Amino acid sequence: MKILHAHIITGIAGSESYLLKTLPAIKAAGIEVEFLCIYRQGHKIDTNSFTEKIGNQGIKVHFLPIGWLSYLFAIQRLHRIITRGNYDLIHTHLIHADVILAGYKKLINAKIKLVSTKHGYEEAYTVGPKLKAKVLPTNLYYRLAVFAEKQMNKSYAISASLKELYVWLQISKSNRIEVINYGFDFPTSIQSEGLLPKSKTNLVIVGRLEETKGHVYALRALRKIVNQNSNILLTIVGIGSFEKEIRKEIDRLELADYVDLKGYMPNGIEFMHAADIILVPSIREGFGIVVLEAFSQKKPILVFDVPAVNEIVVNEFSGFVIPAFSVDKFAAKLELLINSPELREEQGINGFNTWQKLYSMERMLGNTLSFYHSIAHNDLGLKKVAIFTISLFGGGTEKICQLLSEELSKKAETHLILLSKNQKLKIPSRANVHFLTNEEKMSYFIKFLLIPLLAWRLYRYLKKNDIKVLMSMLNRPNYISVCTKAFFFPNLRLLISERTYSGHEYGGFTIINLVSKMFIKWLYPKSDSVIVNSKTVGNHLVEDFGIDNGKIKVIHNGVELSNRKVAEYGNLKLLMVGRLDKNKNHRFVLEAIKENKDIEAVSIVGEGAEFNNLKSYVDKNNLNSKVSLKGFILEPFASFEAYNLFVLPSIHEGFPNVLLEALSVGCMVISSDCFSGPREILSPNSDPNKVLSSGFEVTEFGILYAVNDQKALIDAIDFVVSQPALVVEMRKQAKIRASHFSQSEMTENYEKLLIS
Numbered sequence: 001m002k003i004l005h006a007h008i009i010t011g012i013a014g015s016e017s018y019l020l021k022t023l024p025a026i027k028a029a030g031i032e033v034e035f036l037c038i039y040r041q042g043h044k045i046d047t048n049s050f051t052e053k054i055g056n057q058g059i060k061v062h063f064l065p066i067g068w069l070s071y072l073f074a075i076q077r078l079h080r081i082i083t084r085g086n087y088d089l090i091h092t093h094l095i096h097a098d099v100i101l102a103g104y105k106k107l108i109n110a111k112i113k114l115v116s117t118k119h120g121y122e123e124a125y126t127v128g129p130k131l132k133a134k135v136l137p138t139n140l141y142y143r144l145a146v147f148a149e150k151q152m153n154k155s156y157a158i159s160a161s162l163k164e165l166y167v168w169l170q171i172s173k174s175n176r177i178e179v180i181n182y183g184f185d186f187p188t189s190i191q192s193e194g195l196l197p198k199s200k201t202n203l204v205i206v207g208r209l210e211e212t213k214g215h216v217y218a219l220r221a222l223r224k225i226v227n228q229n230s231n232i233l234l235t236i237v238g239i240g241s242f243e244k245e246i247r248k249e250i251d252r253l254e255l256a257d258y259v260d261l262k263g264y265m266p267n268g269i270e271f272m273h274a275a276d277i278i279l280v281p282s283i284r285e286g287f288g289i290v291v292l293e294a295f296s297q298k299k300p301i302l303v304f305d306v307p308a309v310n311e312i313v314v315n316e317f318s319g320f321v322i323p324a325f326s327v328d329k330f331a332a333k334l335e336l337l338i339n340s341p342e343l344r345e346e347q348g349i350n351g352f353n354t355w356q357k358l359y360s361m362e363r364m365l366g367n368t369l370s371f372y373h374s375i376a377h378n379d380l381g382l383k384k385v386a387i388f389t390i391s392l393f394g395g396g397t398e399k400i401c402q403l404l405s406e407e408l409s410k411k412a413e414t415h416l417i418l419l420s421k422n423q424k425l426k427i428p429s430r431a432n433v434h435f436l437t438n439e440e441k442m443s444y445f446i447k448f449l450l451i452p453l454l455a456w457r458l459y460r461y462l463k464k465n466d467i468k469v470l471m472s473m474l475n476r477p478n479y480i481s482v483c484t485k486a487f488f489f490p491n492l493r494l495l496i497s498e499r500t501y502s503g504h505e506y507g508g509f510t511i512i513n514l515v516s517k518m519f520i521k522w523l524y525p526k527s528d529s530v531i532v533n534s535k536t537v538g539n540h541l542v543e544d545f546g547i548d549n550g551k552i553k554v555i556h557n558g559v560e561l562s563n564r565k566v567a568e569y570g571n572l573k574l575l576m577v578g579r580l581d582k583n584k585n586h587r588f589v590l591e592a593i594k595e596n597k598d599i600e601a602v603s604i605v606g607e608g609a610e611f612n613n614l615k616s617y618v619d620k621n622n623l624n625s626k627v628s629l630k631g632f633i634l635e636p637f638a639s640f641e642a643y644n645l646f647v648l649p650s651i652h653e654g655f656p657n658v659l660l661e662a663l664s665v666g667c668m669v670i671s672s673d674c675f676s677g678p679r680e681i682l683s684p685n686s687d688p689n690k691v692l693s694s695g696f697e698v699t700e701f702g703i704l705y706a707v708n709d710q711k712a713l714i715d716a717i718d719f720v721v722s723q724p725a726l727v728v729e730m731r732k733q734a735k736i737r738a739s740h741f742s743q744s745e746m747t748e749n750y751e752k753l754l755i756s
Contacts, residue, residue: 075108089372195274208240219253295318300343304324367410388471411751436461475516534677574646582610590621669703673705
């Protein structure tokens with residue numbers, strides 16, 4: 001494959017840095033790459049630094065001057081370059097290249113395949129928490145952007161919020177623009193000795209001295225805390241047009257003793273390495289490469305809640321996301337980090353792990369190459385599939401839908417349809433996301449009444465986008481999907497996925513439970529296949545709901561194996577992860593361990609309706625020194641190093657992802673022997689329909705205890721304490737067991753059903 005990249009060059013900033021890192025990597029992956037350097041007539045000297053660096057990487061450079069007279073010859077020169085180059089794709093960056101190549105395609109050569117990367121948009125529309133304007137613009141920039149995008153085969157934005165802006169502005173259609181986040185490799189072994197004084201708590205800002213970088217907010221926050229924290233130094237690295245105003249603000253706030261303006265430094269990342277805390281007080285960012293640089297140096301970071309840095313930094317996990325543009329709250333969180341070295345270290349490690357997992361060069365390159373191949377070989381659009389679930393709030397099913405949307409979109413046009421905008425997980429970068437409604441505040445009764453209307457809306461969306469294959473997950477999406485097939489779209493190939501043991505989920509004699517079981521019995525047989533995540537759930541649907549056994553497909557949940565190590569064996573540090581509801585049974589564990597002196601600490605990760613009840617119990621029983629309610633954490637196992645015992649006390653499950661995640665990091669596991677999943681995972685050679693009525697059972701990969709048997713749980717914990725050698729061996733076996741539930745194998749199994 002041969003690709004021509006086009007960009008106007010006036011120096012080296014964010015998008016140019018992206019090209020300097022990305023083009024050589026694309027070339028190394030076996031794709032022939034050339035570069036079209038667009039420059040303003042008479043300013044070729046401004047391109048020298050960039051073109052020399054790209055040329056030294058073995059990439060051929062073509063030059064295209066633009067200007068009043070140059071435009072007369074630009075199309076002719078461009079036509080000569082393109083016809084001689086015989087490119088499979090032409091990839092444009094920023095508005096000048098977009099418009100010039102779009103004009104060429106429109107007027108001269110309609111056969112070229114044209115793609116574009118959206119690195120940003122006019123700054124007036126990119127300030128504050130949301131990338132949106134009050135009204136659609138009518139200026140020339142907007143009209144040119146609309147014209148150029150119509151000529152593109154497809155585009156991608158560097159952040160989800162930027163994609164949202166282009167769709168909202170009606171420049172791009174949702175199914176014609178993807179998201180491929182920046183991803184870079186940075187040095188992690190850096191020598192920064194002597195750059196900053198060791199006697200100080202060092203704060204660092206790296207970036208151009210421009211108004212948009214928000215330096216004045218950081219200075220005003222600093223002013224609020226220096227009287228109580230006088231041993232602080234803020235080092236600002238960079239140059240720019242706003243330097244005079246920044247110096248005036250330093251003088252006005254009497255901060256000369258606390259701020260060091262370094263000017264331009266070629267080694268900004270070295271200053272980050274030497275820092276204690278990184279500040280990024282920008283009022284807007286197209287992406288925010290500086291955040292990834294901070295992550296790579298294991299530094300905590302403070303940002304405002306503005307796109308796109310608020311997509312990268314997870315609040316209270318890898319840093320703090322401050323309400324825009326609150327100086328008081330910025331100062332409060334900054335002071336908290338200054339006074340807590342342990343918190344700085346924890347957030348720094350979490351940021352580092354986030355960078356390696358989500359924003360590496362390898363990940364960005366893989367997504368980019370997949371994007372190219374889908375366009376060049378015209379595969380995209382030949383197969384279309386939709387995944388339908390409630391939300392991306394953060395549970396096990398939601399994580400699977402997010403992963404499948406991302407992976408399937410590499411081979412087919414994938415649509416993720418949601419009922420709720422309640423979101424904790426990251427929006428899949430490549431999938432087309434559509435909200436069928438927004439049902440957070442609806443009663444169960446209203447939700448049932450709306451099923452026919454939502455079935456019609458779903459049908460209209462599927463027909464509009466020519467989608468003939470749909471997979472739904474969770475009960476309510478399943479009901480809607482079956483109604484869509486039964487009443488509006490009989491030719492739809494529908495796969496529904498049951499994720500829980502319905503007999504227990506709807507066990508009580510309430511109207512909601514009775515109606516739900518009736519819907520399962522009436523509606524599920526009308527689907528083409530029913531995917532279950534455990535054998536027990538499958539058997540239950542066949543025996544208790546009359547589903548044809550031939551329609552049942554078992555696909556176990558998968559887990560990505562981790563290299564992390566959990567806390568060493570010793571005093572027990574116990575972790576529970578899951579929604580804070582009565583089924584997850586967290587209070588049951590607190591009641592069992594409140595007098596246990598062998599348990600040093602207990603952490604509960606999750607949020608939900610039971611939070612206040614749990615907090616009240618902890619306060620009432622003076623357990624605050626032992627028990628921590630962590631709230632929702634995007635990647636709870638990223639900091640699993642602090643724990644050595646995982647407890648799953650659920651009353652019922654489907655196939656608990658968290659149990660696999662615990663095993664994948666080699667943690668000792670104690671689980672209730674509930675329907676369904678725990679026995680299938682921990683004791684694979686036993687009867688999956690067996691259930692303990694009392695006591696506990698030591699299995700090959702963990703311990704099972706009878707549901708709601710408090711004595712059994714206490715005895716199981718005592719057994720763990722008394723058998724250190726056995727526990728060490730079981731922890732070794734845990735990772736082996738987790739490897740049997742490969743995430744890639746799970747994805748392949750779904751892929752075979754959906755797009756093969």
